[in-house]
Each structure stands twice: as structure tokens, then as C-alpha cells.
Amino acid sequence: MGNVRELLSSRMGPTTVKFDTGRGGTPDLTTQDIAAALAYVQDGLGRELLETLWWPESAARRRDYLRQGVIGLVAPEFNRQQVALSTARTEFGIAKASMGWGGGAVTDAQRKEVRRTELALELARAGTWPNNTMEQLGVLAGAVIDEMAMACPCKKCDGVRTQPAEDGLGVMRCDDCAGSGFEPLSGRKRAAAIGADCSAYSRFWQPVYVWMLGRMRALEEGAAAEFGRALTRAA
Template sequence: MTDVRETLARLNPAGVRFDSGRGGAPALTNQDIAAALAFVPAGVGRELLVACWWPDAAAIRSVALRDAVYEHIRPEVVRQTRDLVDARVRLGMVRARAGWTETLDAETRRELAAAEAALDAAKVRCWPSATWEMLPVLTRAVVSEIAMPNHCPSCRGLRDVRAPSGLLVPCKTCGGNGVVSVSDRKRAEAIGRDESTYRGAWRPVYEWLLSELRDAEQAAARSLRDALAVRG
């Protein structure tokens, strides 16, 4: 099995049994796979494994995925909010100090400029105020991209290509990742926004969420692999 996550597909109803053979005990039964999944740490990574590879179970665990994503994103939203508040407080304090004198000296002017610039930068780093309202559609789009990655056309997702010497070398097109980025246009369509709005408002949120959830799903896949190795 090249991808341990594919074992979860065996848990979906099928007309063909994957755990039967020509006699003797199979290497891994469906019960083994389900039990191994239970050893994957609870959280967004495990819910993503289910959502991407076990759709029949995902249909009844959508609330668990929603809650896991919300809990994962909450610290980042809190951090951004705290940074914005701190920048506003700092600017207010500098302005208050400046109000004690009738004329501003060069140092105070520099402090004011720095505080104003820090506030502007904090505003830019903050996600749109409608992030929570957009999170369901953003999550669905990101999960779909993780479940159906945009495989590199050069290596077809294999990460390596055959060099003229005959040796396998990392694919230059995708940098050895096996996937290439989805276009802004397609991502904008996936969340129901035009491309300019996506680039101006939603790309930072989308890319952060994709990176975080992809890492979590891969970590959960490693845990599943380890659990299956014990049972295999």
C-alpha cells in the first residue's frame, strides 16, 4: 500500500470485499483499520482523515469536523485581535504623551509615525471581519483540495521523475512535492467569490487554513500508519 490513508476507503460500503483472500487470516481486516483509527489523536487531523478518505463516516461526523476546525483556528484569530488591540493602545498612549506638550519634538514625531505604521500593519495582517461567517465554505473548499490534490503534470504526483541517466530525481516542476498550486481563479470559484476579492481579502485566510489543515492531516496519517504497523 503506497498510501496508508487508502486503507480507510475499505471501510466504505463496497460490492467487493477487500479483506478476503484465498484462505487464512488477512494481513489487515476492516476491524483492524477502524481500531487503528481510534489510536490517531483526536482533533482536526483525525477528522480530516475521515472527511477525505472515509466519506460515509464523514457524513455523520460533519459537526465534529466543524468544531475541530473552529478550535484550531481560534488561537490565530485571538492572536490577531490581541496584536491589533496592542497596536491601538500603543498609538493612543503615544498620542496622549504628545498632548502634554504644545510642540512636538523630533523623537515624539518618530514615535507617532512608528505607532501609526504598526497599527496599519496590524490591520493588514488581520483577516476580514467576516472570517467566521465564511469559515464553512472556506473549510469545504480546503478539505476538497486536500482530498483531491492538484497533482503535478510532470511527475503525476509521484514526486520523482526519471532523469536521462535513468536515475529517479526530484521533479523540478513541483519541487518534489507531487502537487502544484491551485490557481487563484479556481479557489475563488470554490468559495463563491470573484478572483480580485479572493486575492484582496481571502487568499491569506485560505492559504493559512490549507497549510494548517494539510499538516494536521499528514500528521494524523503518520499516526494511522504507526498504529496499523503494530496491527499488521
């Protein structure tokens, strides 16, 4: 079926060229076929991203759906992290309070428990996004979508996501693009896109940005694959 994304862009956007004429007796997909196939793509963030990137005229009318989809993606993970952090903080507090409880001797087991819960708290803090993540979600989502729209294939793997293994046997994930197939933007450019300096991006925003980018790309790819299957049935 070829690149279904480009088909969506070329047929559904405004144009002065007539694309739905036959070629060599082979029936072509009409704009009605393409719109009908798109209707078979499951509702959700993946479809909204597919339209945003490849049929922006339609996406402009569906901004609320895109916003709801992004919130629905990020909010559960943000809440999970907050709960994990709160739980780790509580367990550390309990371990400290148990040290020498009621004037008793501090035991090795109590020391070990304090150290264990302290390490768990440090890990939870390191894995928790900034407190104002949800307030900055619109800016983050806009930057991620712009990066998706402007992405170029990885120069090392040519977009196939893998490269020959070092031992010459089989393939391995491309280390330049981390298996995404796209040339990654620098931290400096990502920082500028969200209005932060490089140090703030690296310290606070990189984890949430990379997390969102990976999952939004996966959802858009899934929607594009679903769209392609629907088009195949319509052809």
C-alpha cells in the same frame, strides 16, 4: 504499508468486493484491524479530515466534530490577530496623544514614536483577516477540504516537495507548489469556490484560505502517519 489513505478508503467504504481474503499465505489486514488502528489516531481535526477525505461515510456521522475542529483551529488565530490589531491601534493613539502634551514642544523622540507605532498599526492591519472570517468559516472550510480532496501532485516536483538546487548541490523547496507537493489551484478557482470575485479573494480572503489549507494539510498528514504506524503494529 503503502498508501494508508487508499487502504482506509477501499476497505471501510461500501463495496461488493471481498478484500480480506489471504494472499500467498501472508495475513491481510481485516476491516476490524483497520477500524481498530483508526481508533488509535488521536482525536482532533487531523483525524476528522482523514475520515472526511478517505472514509466519508463515517465522516458524515461526525460533522459536528469536524466543525468543532475547524473552529478550534481558526478561532485562536483570529482572536490573536484582533488583539494584536487593537493593541497596535491603542499604542498609536497614545503616541499621537503624547505629541506636544499640555502645550509642550513636540520632540523628535515623539515624532519617531508616532511613526513607529503607525508602521506597527499598518503591519497589524495587513496581517489581520476580514472581520467576518468566523461567519464565513463554513464556506472557507468546505472549499479548503474540496481542494484537499481533488489535489493532484505537483507537476514540477511530482509530489516530493523539493527540486534540485540551482547550484546543483542538494535540493531546495519546490517553487511551483511552495513545498506542499500539490498542484495549487488558481486564485480564480478558489474565489469561485468561496463565492467571491478574484479581486476580493486576492485582497481579503487569500491569506486566511492559504493559512487554513497549509495547517489542515499538515494535520491530516500527521493523522495519516499515526494511522500508518497503528496499522504496522496490527499487521
